[in-house]
Structure formats: C-alpha cells, structure tokens
Amino acid sequence: MTDAGRFDPVTLQILWSRLISIADEAAAALHRTSFSTIVRESNDFATVLMDAEGASLAENSIGIPSFVGLLPRTLKHMLAEIPKEELKPGDVLITNDPWMATGHLLDITTVSPVFRGDKLVGFAGATSHMPDIGGVLWSADCQEVLEEGIRILPTKLYDGGKENRELTRMIRANVRVADQVMGDIAAQVTAQSVCARRLLEFLDDTGLEDLTELSATLQARADSAMRKAISALPDGTWHHVIHADGYEDMETRIECAVTVKGDTLTVDYAGTSAQIARGLNSVMNYTYAYSVYPLKCALDPDTPRNEGSYRAVTVTAPEGSILNPRYPAAVNARHLTGLFLSGAIYGCLAQVVPEKVIADSSSPSPRPVTTGRDRRGERFSQVLFGSGGMGAGAGRDGLNATAFPTNSGSGSIEAFESSTPVVVWRKDLLADSGGAGEWRGGLGQEVEIEVMSDEPVRLSLVSDRMKHPAGGLGGGAAGAPALAQLQDGRKPHPKGRSMLQPGDRLTMHYGGGGGYGDPAKRDPAALDRDVEDGYVTPEAAQRHYGRRG
Known part of the structure; x- marks a missing residue:
C-alpha cells in the first residue's frame, strides 16, 4: 500500500483474497452448525461481507446464484425501516419479504452490523433456504403470497444481543419443524459473528481504520x-x-x-x-x-x-x-x-x-417436497434436490446431472433418508437424454423414491420442463423432457399438492441439457465412447447422428 493510501495490484489481490476467505469461513460456520439438510447437504445458502454503506465486498465462493447481489438490496430495505443511527453492537436484523429479499418466503435473510469501537465499519449477512415457513409447503399452486407462509418484515431478531422472544415464539408457532428452522436461523447468526470477528482482525492486521477506501478500490x-x-x-x-x-x-x-x-x-x-x-x-x-x-x-x-x-x-x-x-x-x-x-x-x-455461452440446461428440475409424520410420530418436512443435464458449449459436452444456473445439489442421500420416511431406491443416468450435437448435452437422471411411513405423506411437486425441454444451440438438439409418475402410471400434478400412500413409489426423470452444434460433426471416437459408456444407445446414435457408435 502506498503512502497516498492507494493499493498496488499485488497488495490489493492479497487483501481481496482475505476478504473472500472471511466470507468463506462464515459460510463454513453456517454449514457446520445448521440443522436442515437443505443447508448441510444441498448448500442452499450464502454469506456476504458488506461495507458500512451496505455494498457487497465479498461473497462466499459456493453461494447460491439466486442470492448474488441481493443481500445489499435487502439491507437497503432493512435500513429504510431501521436506520443506521439506531443500530448498535449485538443487533441482528431479519426479513424474508419476497420483494425486499430473495423472492420467496422460504429464504430468511439476517444481517449484523459490525462495529469497531463506536464506529460502524461493515455488515455481515447470510441467507438460507428454510425447511419450512408455514403456509402450504413449498408449492406452486397458491394464488397469493398470503397463502405461502409467514412474512417477516424487517425487524430486529436480536437487540443489543438480547433475543426478540416474541418474534422467535411467533416463528416457532407457525412452522412445521421449528427446531430445524430456528436452528438454521441460529446458524446464520453464528456465521455472522464469525464474519464480524474476522473482519475486525483484518482491520487490525492491515492497519486500516475502516473499509471505505478498500471497498471503493475493489468495487x-x-x-x-x-x-x-x-x-x-x-x-x-x-x-x-x-x-x-x-x-x-x-x-x-x-x-x-x-x-x-x-x-x-x-x-x-x-x-x-x-x-x-x-x-x-x-x-x-x-x-x-x-x-x-x-x-x-x-x-x-x-x-x-x-x-x-x-x-x-x-x-x-x-x-x-x-x-x-x-x-x-x-x-x-x-x-x-x-x-x-x-x-x-x-x-x-x-x-x-x-x-462464450452454453446451450440451455435442464433446470428447473423436479423437486418433490414431502411432509407428514414418521413412524415415531415426529413431524418432518424434506425436499429432495436433484439435477438434470447441463447444456453443451463450443468444445465441451454438457455435464451430467449438474445444475445450472443454480448450484444446489442433492447432497448425501443417506442424510436425506435419515430425516424422512422416504427411501431413494435409484439414481441412474438416463441414456439418450442429452441433446444431440457436435457437443452433446449433459445427461439427466432417473430417480425413484418410496414412501416408508405408516400413514399418508403429503407431496408437493415443484417441476417444469415437461412440455418444453432444454433447447440446443447452433443446430444442437433439445435434451429429453422431465417426467414424474407413480408406479401405476398415474402422474401427480407437476405443480400441485397430492397425497402419497405408504408403499407408493414415485419415479422422476430429470431432463437432459441441450446439444451444441450440428450432430453430424460429432467426433466418431466421442460417439463411440458415448455408446460404450451407455450415454447413447446404438439406436439413438443411428437416429440422431446418422451412424452407429
């Protein structure tokens, strides 16, 4: 750093990397202390370090894309309700208002001001997808947001370190799995405290009074x-x-x-x-x-x-x-x-x-949300995340069973099964599901689940791509469409709620990614490997590529 206060490129890169590591350490704390599989296994969360004006400085490396750039926007709404002049050490702000935050009630955003002495030097924020928010489950068939769960306008979850017990009691009283929800919120608060401590250490180590000049330079x-x-x-x-x-x-x-x-x-x-x-x-x-x-x-x-x-x-x-x-x-x-x-x-x-771009990917993929009581009589609410194929690009096939543009994943199936009376019998790649092209679209997958409870389970299926699969680019073909059906051939509503009986099996096809380029130009050796690996059947090789693999 020069005497004029400007940062040379090497120093700037070192400082920037350290700020990112602070956001990553906060994310690790959230991940390790969370209660739900949505956070622990599917990584549906983000942590962000912001300056004193609320501008983002660093986001955790594996944050969900839907949270990109949104915490600063949410913070501005929070500060319109609770001005900076009213903030003090130990405060934690909270909201899940869809228009202020990330778009639906299931994502709760919390933000903590960071003080150095009496001076506000930054904000530590976190957002994560809750396992439940009351209302009608995670579903697509409501007609108003008022049906979809509890809406928390910007308020203080903690005031000077003291818990807002009225608010936490209200949340607990309106969600199905209160311990998981409150545990995940507590994990966000923990993550923010880690972020705050590391930021203060950063300022002490670098000799900076605050983040003002560094923030302006990095932005x-x-x-x-x-x-x-x-x-x-x-x-x-x-x-x-x-x-x-x-x-x-x-x-x-x-x-x-x-x-x-x-x-x-x-x-x-x-x-x-x-x-x-x-x-x-x-x-x-x-x-x-x-x-x-x-x-x-x-x-x-x-x-x-x-x-x-x-x-x-x-x-x-x-x-x-x-x-x-x-x-x-x-x-x-x-x-x-x-x-x-x-x-x-x-x-x-x-x-x-x-x-510079890729063909269309298969997201959004089917997401089954199940809720009810397990054999111990305890309430559960779980989402099985899964991914179809990613679109192909110039010089590269699409990735199999990989989400894009979101990056949430299914995580450990064993962890999922331990939290819900649902067994996952099969997760197989679907042959011929990737769109044909000079570069083949990523394969989707077939997933089969069975209800193992002693009583019916409510299913909310959140899906698309059944009529309009992922399209190709530059002459590439579309990927295979999505599908959801029961063992007797009945198809539950793709965006509605239904009941699954004990022993019911639901099979879901996660679609394939779009192909890129003229299929006739695909390298014969690559097509041979596709057939050998079971990605493309000999019949499809003849039909889509005009030759046998």
Missing part, C-alpha cells in the same frame, strides 16, 4: 473488469424467446433483448408473460440475480464478484409481468421462471459470441 476493479468484457462485444441488440410449461393451460413465455452499448449492457424482458395467479412469479430481485449471474459466468468468469461487478448491467422487466410481479402475487416457486433466464440471455449472446 472499481470489479466494475472495470466487467466493462472491459462488455466492451469486447459489438454494439447492438439481440432477441430470444423461451417458452415454459407455466401452470396447466397457462403456458408462459420469456422475451429477452440484450443490448450492448459501449461498456454497458442492458437486459430487457419487455413482452414477457403477465403475472399469473400461481406461484411462478419471479420478483425483480430474483430476476436481477438470475440475469447478472449468467452474464458474469459468460463474460467475466475469473474476476471475484462484488457490488462493482454488476454496475455496468441494467435489468428491466415490465411491472405486472411474471418477472416483476405486483404484491400480493404468489411467488413460492419463483425458480420455475427465474431458472429459464440464463437460457434466454444465452440465446441472445449466441448470436454474437457463441463461443
């Missing part, structure tokens, strides 16, 4: 990197349309226009379907997150992300659309819309920089 560097990447694109506007299954006969469409002008980029969703009276609506925060994340992946994947990474990008969506719904729209399953945005954006960029 400027991230901003410069993204602007440089955008500047490498030609000016212009490109359009693409994605169709989704929607709800029953109400199919939805996403119209996307990407405009590049100099070192700025705009994503505009004008023409997208109007909001509907079901839980598929994606609030603007969620729409923003799943727009900037795929852009970062494609254009500037190597620079660490912070608030500055997204300054050059503007995201707009018509108010009252499924990508910017008005309160009190139902939003519980907003990922069934938001996870399509990467495909829409990449469909635009493929027209100008096809080598």
Whole structure:
C-alpha cells in the first residue's frame, strides 16, 4: 500500500483474497452448525461481507446464484425501516419479504452490523433456504403470497444481543419443524459473528481504520473488469424467446433483448408473460440475480464478484409481468421462471459470441417436497434436490446431472433418508437424454423414491420442463423432457399438492441439457465412447447422428 493510501495490484489481490476467505469461513460456520439438510447437504445458502454503506465486498465462493447481489438490496430495505443511527453492537436484523429479499418466503435473510469501537465499519449477512415457513409447503399452486407462509418484515431478531422472544415464539408457532428452522436461523447468526470477528482482525492486521477506501478500490476493479468484457462485444441488440410449461393451460413465455452499448449492457424482458395467479412469479430481485449471474459466468468468469461487478448491467422487466410481479402475487416457486433466464440471455449472446455461452440446461428440475409424520410420530418436512443435464458449449459436452444456473445439489442421500420416511431406491443416468450435437448435452437422471411411513405423506411437486425441454444451440438438439409418475402410471400434478400412500413409489426423470452444434460433426471416437459408456444407445446414435457408435 502506498503512502497516498492507494493499493498496488499485488497488495490489493492479497487483501481481496482475505476478504473472500472471511466470507468463506462464515459460510463454513453456517454449514457446520445448521440443522436442515437443505443447508448441510444441498448448500442452499450464502454469506456476504458488506461495507458500512451496505455494498457487497465479498461473497462466499459456493453461494447460491439466486442470492448474488441481493443481500445489499435487502439491507437497503432493512435500513429504510431501521436506520443506521439506531443500530448498535449485538443487533441482528431479519426479513424474508419476497420483494425486499430473495423472492420467496422460504429464504430468511439476517444481517449484523459490525462495529469497531463506536464506529460502524461493515455488515455481515447470510441467507438460507428454510425447511419450512408455514403456509402450504413449498408449492406452486397458491394464488397469493398470503397463502405461502409467514412474512417477516424487517425487524430486529436480536437487540443489543438480547433475543426478540416474541418474534422467535411467533416463528416457532407457525412452522412445521421449528427446531430445524430456528436452528438454521441460529446458524446464520453464528456465521455472522464469525464474519464480524474476522473482519475486525483484518482491520487490525492491515492497519486500516475502516473499509471505505478498500471497498471503493475493489468495487472499481470489479466494475472495470466487467466493462472491459462488455466492451469486447459489438454494439447492438439481440432477441430470444423461451417458452415454459407455466401452470396447466397457462403456458408462459420469456422475451429477452440484450443490448450492448459501449461498456454497458442492458437486459430487457419487455413482452414477457403477465403475472399469473400461481406461484411462478419471479420478483425483480430474483430476476436481477438470475440475469447478472449468467452474464458474469459468460463474460467475466475469473474476476471475484462484488457490488462493482454488476454496475455496468441494467435489468428491466415490465411491472405486472411474471418477472416483476405486483404484491400480493404468489411467488413460492419463483425458480420455475427465474431458472429459464440464463437460457434466454444465452440465446441472445449466441448470436454474437457463441463461443462464450452454453446451450440451455435442464433446470428447473423436479423437486418433490414431502411432509407428514414418521413412524415415531415426529413431524418432518424434506425436499429432495436433484439435477438434470447441463447444456453443451463450443468444445465441451454438457455435464451430467449438474445444475445450472443454480448450484444446489442433492447432497448425501443417506442424510436425506435419515430425516424422512422416504427411501431413494435409484439414481441412474438416463441414456439418450442429452441433446444431440457436435457437443452433446449433459445427461439427466432417473430417480425413484418410496414412501416408508405408516400413514399418508403429503407431496408437493415443484417441476417444469415437461412440455418444453432444454433447447440446443447452433443446430444442437433439445435434451429429453422431465417426467414424474407413480408406479401405476398415474402422474401427480407437476405443480400441485397430492397425497402419497405408504408403499407408493414415485419415479422422476430429470431432463437432459441441450446439444451444441450440428450432430453430424460429432467426433466418431466421442460417439463411440458415448455408446460404450451407455450415454447413447446404438439406436439413438443411428437416429440422431446418422451412424452407429
């Protein structure tokens, strides 16, 4: 660091890496102390270190993309209700308001101010997906957010280190698995205390009084990197349309226009379907997150992300659309819309920089939510996360059974089975499910589960891609569609609630990723390996590639 207070590149990189390690250590604390498998196994959480103005400085390395850039936005809403002047050491703020935070009630966000003496020097924040939030489970068939669970407006969970017992009693009284929910919230508070301690150690070690100058420098560097990447694109506007299954006969469409002008980029969703009276609506925060994340992946994947990474990008969506719904729209399953945005954006960029993007991926994949009582009479509520195939790109096949743009995973099946009277009998890759192409789409998988309880279990199936599978790029074929059916051939509602009887078996197909490029150009040796590995059957090799593997 120079006498003028500016940071040389080497020092800056060291300091930046240390800040990221602080966010990662906070994430490790959250992961290790959480109660639910959603956090411990599926990694559906994020931790963020912010400066005194609420701008993000560092996010944990494996944070969920839907939380990208959202904690600072949530904090601004919190501070509008509880000004910084009213904060003190030991405070913890909390909210799960979908329009202020991450888009649905199941994600709870907490933030702690960090003080050095009497001076506010930063904020430590965390968000994680709760195993339950009351209401009607995690489902897509509600008509208003008021049905979907308890809504916590910005308030203090802790006031000067003292627990808000009225609030915690209210939460406990309205959720099915109170110990898990409160345990996960406590894990977030623990993570924030770790983040705060490490930040104060960082300031002591570096001799910095606060984060003001370092934050400005880091944000400027991230901003410069993204602007440089955008500047490498030609000016212009490109359009693409994605169709989704929607709800029953109400199919939805996403119209996307990407405009590049100099070192700025705009994503505009004008023409997208109007909001509907079901839980598929994606609030603007969620729409923003799943727009900037795929852009970062494609254009500037190597620079660490912070608030500055997204300054050059503007995201707009018509108010009252499924990508910017008005309160009190139902939003519980907003990922069934938001996870399509990467495909829409990449469909635009493929027209100008096809080598930088991938074909559409199979997300959103089926997610069965089961709740009831186990054989001990104890209440359970569990989600089985699974992934279909990832889209292929120039020079690379899509990854099998790998989520994108989300990165939540199924985790340990043994841990899942220990928490619910549901047995997972099979998880197999699905041959021929990856879209054909010069580069093959990633394979989906077949998952079979059985209810092992002595009484019926309620199932909420949250799924899409059954009518509109992941599309290919550059002549590549679409991946296989998703499927969910019982052992007798009955198909539960793909976005509704039903009952499973003891002994019922549910089979789910997680779709395949889209292929990239003309299938006729696929390397014969690669096709031979596909057939040998069981990824492509000889019949499909003849049908899609015009030759036997």
